[in-house]
Amino acid sequence: MCGISGILTADRYQDALETVIRRMQIAIQHRGPDDAGLYISTNRQAALAHTRLSILDLSPAGHQPMSASDGRYWITFNGEIYNFRQLRQNLISQGEQFYSQTDTEVILRLYQRMGHNCVKYLRGMFAFAIWDNLEKTCFLARDPLGIKPLYYWQSGSTLIFASELRAVLASSLPTVNMSKSGLYGYLVTGSVPEPHTLIEDIYCLPAGHWLYWQSTGVKKEQYWQINFTPEQISPQEAQEKTHAALVDSIEHHFISDVPVGIFLSGGIDSTTVLALASQTQKEQLSTYSIAFEETQWNEGEIAKQIAKEFGAKHTEYKVTASAAKELLPKFLDAIDQPSIDGFNTFCVSKVARESGTKVVLSGLGGDELFAGYQSFVKIPQMVAKSKQLKAIPMLATSAGTALAHWGVPPKIKRLGDFLRGSPSSSTAYRSFRGIFSHTEACTLAHQYVESPPTSFHWENYLNNQQLTFTLEDEVSFLELSCYMRNQLLRDSDVMSMAWGLELRVPLVDSSLLEAVAPIPSNLRLAFGKKLLIAAVPNLPDWVVNRPKRGFFFPYEQWMAGEWRDYFSNITASNDIPLKPWYRRWSLAVLKYWWEQVTK
Numbered sequence: 001m002c003g004i005s006g007i008l009t010a011d012r013y014q015d016a017l018e019t020v021i022r023r024m025q026i027a028i029q030h031r032g033p034d035d036a037g038l039y040i041s042t043n044r045q046a047a048l049a050h051t052r053l054s055i056l057d058l059s060p061a062g063h064q065p066m067s068a069s070d071g072r073y074w075i076t077f078n079g080e081i082y083n084f085r086q087l088r089q090n091l092i093s094q095g096e097q098f099y100s101q102t103d104t105e106v107i108l109r110l111y112q113r114m115g116h117n118c119v120k121y122l123r124g125m126f127a128f129a130i131w132d133n134l135e136k137t138c139f140l141a142r143d144p145l146g147i148k149p150l151y152y153w154q155s156g157s158t159l160i161f162a163s164e165l166r167a168v169l170a171s172s173l174p175t176v177n178m179s180k181s182g183l184y185g186y187l188v189t190g191s192v193p194e195p196h197t198l199i200e201d202i203y204c205l206p207a208g209h210w211l212y213w214q215s216t217g218v219k220k221e222q223y224w225q226i227n228f229t230p231e232q233i234s235p236q237e238a239q240e241k242t243h244a245a246l247v248d249s250i251e252h253h254f255i256s257d258v259p260v261g262i263f264l265s266g267g268i269d270s271t272t273v274l275a276l277a278s279q280t281q282k283e284q285l286s287t288y289s290i291a292f293e294e295t296q297w298n299e300g301e302i303a304k305q306i307a308k309e310f311g312a313k314h315t316e317y318k319v320t321a322s323a324a325k326e327l328l329p330k331f332l333d334a335i336d337q338p339s340i341d342g343f344n345t346f347c348v349s350k351v352a353r354e355s356g357t358k359v360v361l362s363g364l365g366g367d368e369l370f371a372g373y374q375s376f377v378k379i380p381q382m383v384a385k386s387k388q389l390k391a392i393p394m395l396a397t398s399a400g401t402a403l404a405h406w407g408v409p410p411k412i413k414r415l416g417d418f419l420r421g422s423p424s425s426s427t428a429y430r431s432f433r434g435i436f437s438h439t440e441a442c443t444l445a446h447q448y449v450e451s452p453p454t455s456f457h458w459e460n461y462l463n464n465q466q467l468t469f470t471l472e473d474e475v476s477f478l479e480l481s482c483y484m485r486n487q488l489l490r491d492s493d494v495m496s497m498a499w500g501l502e503l504r505v506p507l508v509d510s511s512l513l514e515a516v517a518p519i520p521s522n523l524r525l526a527f528g529k530k531l532l533i534a535a536v537p538n539l540p541d542w543v544v545n546r547p548k549r550g551f552f553f554p555y556e557q558w559m560a561g562e563w564r565d566y567f568s569n570i571t572a573s574n575d576i577p578l579k580p581w582y583r584r585w586s587l588a589v590l591k592y593w594w595e596q597v598t599k
Contacts, residue, residue, distance in 0.1 A: 002050060108130065160174075293321070300316050343495075365480075
């Protein structure tokens with residue numbers, strides 16, 4: 001895992017190329033504490049930077065930017081390719097010679113042979129750029145599920161890219177204005193929706209896309225998409241297929257030249273990762289978790305018990321109120337873009353890295369793929385009720401308008417927004433996952449922009465390819481493409497890399513998804529992750545039968561106590577309540593981040 005950045009230009013920025021790329025590299029040096037490198041093309045049209053966290057081939061042979069033997073192609077790569085050994089062997093059989101044991105060199109060789117089609121053969125998490133020093137072009141790509149971020153800004157023939165937004169800003173080339181679409185999306189959902197960022201004209205390359213730069217223009221194309229087209233599969237076949245795909249993913253995610261640990265929360269997903277790892281790995285496993293003094297939030301004991309069950313060496317970090325107060329400023333400084341999450345990953349990453357671990361596995365993704373959220377129940381209910389109301393002319397619209405304007409609880413205001421729109425899964429999802437209502441978001445946005453947008457096209461997440469999706473499939477698609485990608489994966493990347501830690505997500509794997517996606521939704525999305533549980537028979541009953549609860553911190557108490565200096569000066573209109581806690585949090589974090597960006 002690493003940090004990448006680069007500049008591609010054919011105009012006035014060429015003279016300042018080295019100065020700019022060094023500023024960008026410094027901004028992401030925390031992502032790669034083991035090594036750093038620069039490449040500037042002879043014609044000064046390209047500059048690539050890299051900071052390295054050494055995981056595969058720890059020798060200097062893994063140094064980046066890396067070039068092909070003839071010097072034509074240069075790559076800067078962030079991520080891990082889990083099937084690189086198989087790809088490497090295939091390439092050797094075709095006459096290729098390798099000079100390292102890295103997955104980076106495999107990508108380079110594949111691109112030499114296949115061009116942009118190389119991405120279709122890569123299994124893993126990745127964001128990379130390959131400069132062609134002969135054709136004077138650059139190919140950039142991002143992994144299918146968006147595990148690794150890739151931000152870019154374009155003006156004329158100049159394109160800047162990086163692993164984090166802060167590195168793009170460190171170039172000092174973009175004008176720092178708040179993005180109206182990014183801001184509105186953040187206020188409504190608690191994270192910035194892809195492809196937008198909070199800075200105008202800076203974008204995130206969408207998951208499953210590649211981008212091709214040449215001095216005359218840029219081409220962008222999607223190469224991968226989630227497909228839930230069902231097949232005839234029996235319940236027994238579904239369990240066997242899911243079990244085999246899970247084991248295969250776990251085995252691939254342990255490919256490393258350094259030890260791999262596991263984040264253990266006490267829930268079904270992280271326990272699943274540990275349970276399968278205990279079957280596939282010979283060495284003792286190491287697990288890491290967070291505990292609290294506040295008993296109503298503390299799941300430390302259950303995590304300890306699970307670790308003991310599977311013979312893992314367990315490390316627990318007790319986050320006290322005083323420790324949280326000390327960590328908060330460091331967390332705020334680590335934020336690349338605000339969200340209402342991330343502090344938990346920041347804390348557990350700290351303990352894992354300080355224990356000497358460089359790679360960890362997380363159970364992220366199980367809820368989205370196997371129906372672990374209440375959204376899989378509530379959203380179909382909301383759509384059905386809305387359709388009933390729509391059958392009575394004007395009733396739904398009138399009720400929605402009244403609730404949106406006069407409702408007091410935040411959920412009621414968002415429900416009003418939903419009833420005024422179409423009775424679709426995307427509008428219901430926005431209401432269910434929402435933070436502020438449309439009216440509230442527009443009012444709050446005036447602090448940063450003059451004229452916020454009046455709508456956001458959430459239905460764009462569901463396109464015409466999803467004609468075979470059931471309503472439950474649509475919820476899964478939205479959870480994978482919105483909440484997981486825009487918030488959970490993005491925060492996991494930034495907050496783990498803040499400590500120089502590589503975080504892998506074996507339940508967010510394109511091969512795993514492709515294997516289980518054809519399982520009909522009545523089996524795959526039987527509520528409560530029934531298929532996942534059935535596919536992993538060595539899950540302890542006392543874990544499976546525990547009531548589901550999210551992984552929560554005592555934020556409300558801390559914001560009123562130890563953290564009050566950061567959260568007490570947040571104000572809003574009298575008709576915009578700042579409870580639950582995440583509403584106040586979202587505004588405070590946004591304010592702090594914007595002040596730092598505009599210094």
